[in-house]
Amino acid sequence: MVYLTRVEHFNAAHKLYNPNWSKEKNEEVFEGCANENWHGHNFDLYVTVKGEIDPETGFVMNLKDLSKLVKQHVLTKVDHKNLNLDVDFMQGKMASAEVLISEIWKLIIPHLPVGVQLHSLKLYETHKSFVEYFG
Ligand code: NI
Numbered sequence: 653m654v655y656l657t658r659v660e661h662f663n664a665a666h667k668l669y670n671p672n673w674s675k676e677k678n679e680e681v682f683e684g685c686a687n688e689n690w691h692g693h694n695f696d697l698y699v700t701v702k703g704e705i706d707p708e709t710g711f712v713m714n715l716k717d718l719s720k721l722v723k724q725h726v727l728t729k730v731d732h733k734n735l736n737l738d739v740d741f742m743q744g745k746m747a748s749a750e751v752l753i754s755e756i757w758k759l760i761i762p763h764l765p766v767g768v769q770l771h772s773l774k775l776y777e778t779h780k781s782f783v784e785y786f787g
Pocket of ligand 1: 666684685691693
């Protein structure tokens with residue numbers, strides 16, 4: 653079994669805000685991320701798949717296809733978008749990196765070729781903080 657990773661990049665705006673809480677509590681818990689008029693992040697998404705080596709190509713999966721898949725099914729939906737307002741699969745959810753990564757997982761899974769499994773996703777929200785998800 654070999655693990656193969658592709659990194660893709662996108663920018664998106666968001667706000668972390670729980671409507672059931674007071675403004676003060678939101679600011680206390682979410683700090684800058686509760687800013688009323690949004691703020692942006694430069695996200696790096698690490699997509700790791702695993703599988704056996706295809707003897708004809710020497711690949712687990714063609715990286716070009718993996719990149720295309722992530723662009724088509726994830727980046728077109730989130731890049732240069734407001735996660736709270738513009739992104740259908742984030743509607744009614746907290747726009748945290750944790751929620752986002754678990755939703756991105758569901759977008760990728762159905763499009764992988766037979767014999768290739770999604771192993772993990774890693775999503776950097778800043779260079780100091782990232783989340784990982786294994787399904
Ligand atoms: Ni933020």
